[in-house]
Amino acid sequence: MRHPTGQLAEYVAGTLPARDAAAVAAHLPRCPACRQEVAGWQHLADGVRARMAPAPAAVLAAVRRRLAAPNAAGSVAAPPVYRAVPGARPLARAAGLLAHQWRLVGWRVWAVSAVVLVAGMALAGWVSVPAQPVLAVVVPLVGALAVASACGGDALNDELIRATPTSVRTVLLARLTLVLAAVFVAALAGSLVLSLAGAGGPGRLLAAWLGPMVLLSAVSFAFSVIWRPAVGLSAALAVWALRALMAAGHADPAVAGAVEAMWRTSWPPLVTAGALVAGVLAIVPRLASMRTVQIRS
């Protein structure tokens, strides 16, 4: 006789499939040994079930409490959606944006720009009688340097910009405005001081550096934003060195004339600079998302 010993525990638990259970039930009356086994399992099962108490309502009440307290229940709230509200106190918003950019740009950029600018002004006042050539060389360089450092995409600021409700375009434009305005005001003040010291009329001094500064800053801005600050600064330096070579008379007169025309405070360089900045701002959001993908991959 073959004993269904291995199935008796399940038989007692009531989890044996119906057909097997029927076979066991048919076997038991003929087999005292298996009846003994079943009695043993049955007592064991009774002992296990004797440990089961009715489920207290307190457990369920506690669960309800925890469900009612959303944080305690650990439910993850949907991330808040930021929405910029244009139109609501635009001047205050613009001022706030510029003030924050002032901090984000960082004191190093301001310090270096100030030192170079002051040194250039001092040189212009001390060495050259017509101060224009020195100013035309120094001020654009300062502008390009400051723009490259402030607007170039470093990882930390990228993260910060992306975390704000303000668009990347707005932030970049605010930085460019802030940096150029700061350099412009400082250079203007310096020019006025030089003018008072007898270095020439203020209008002529201003015209010497304003156009080149705008153009060089735009070049620096474009390359800094699209690639990185070092590239922007290099491009600005290259244009700047080209102009210095032309001024020294080491180039074909026709080419030198064209370069010199771009280096004056007149419409062509200003329009070129404006177009450069507008073009960069147009593609910046796409650039930002490309960078994000690269960081994540």
Added chain:
Amino acid sequence: MGATVEGQQDADRRLLCAVAAGDESALEGLYVRHGPALLAYAEGLLTDRHRAEETVQDTLLAVWRGADSFQGRSTVRTWLFGICRRQALRRMGVRGGPVHVPIDAAVEVAADEPGPEAVTLARADARTVAAAMRTLPAIHREVLDLAFGAGLTRDEIAVVLDVPVGTVKSRLFHARAVLARALADGTEDAPAAAQQAAGRGGRR
């Protein structure tokens, strides 16, 4: 009998669907059906009623949050006890890895002939067995709780414990053997102590 098991599983599945739809009374329904067995199981693992109740709370919360992720690859109660086990192990400080397995639990038992344990067990009453259950290692207590308390099939227990089906069978026999030994020791050495233990078990 098979039809009622199917019916029970359908009822479980309906309740879980309602829970997924945000019905709190369905959660209560699951608790009423499985609460006692879950509590006994958790208490068997943790040997502490209070912590067992907290574990069942955690289990119900996890069911509430995860009801819509139930894919029906196992039965609902297998899923419930699986969650309960993970929550209990988390409270025990066991992460990921399996509970310690005594060497004898891994050895296949020759289960062809009726053993002497049946005789000892057949003589003991439920209260004495319940008291002796407390002396078992958790690994044996949990398989007994799942088989007889929760009424899970061998396949379901295998899923909950994440072991082969054959191991479930051998663990059941081992648990019975260890329990019978404890009962025999209790009656031979100190019948009074066994009675006392039974009395404590009854009052609890």
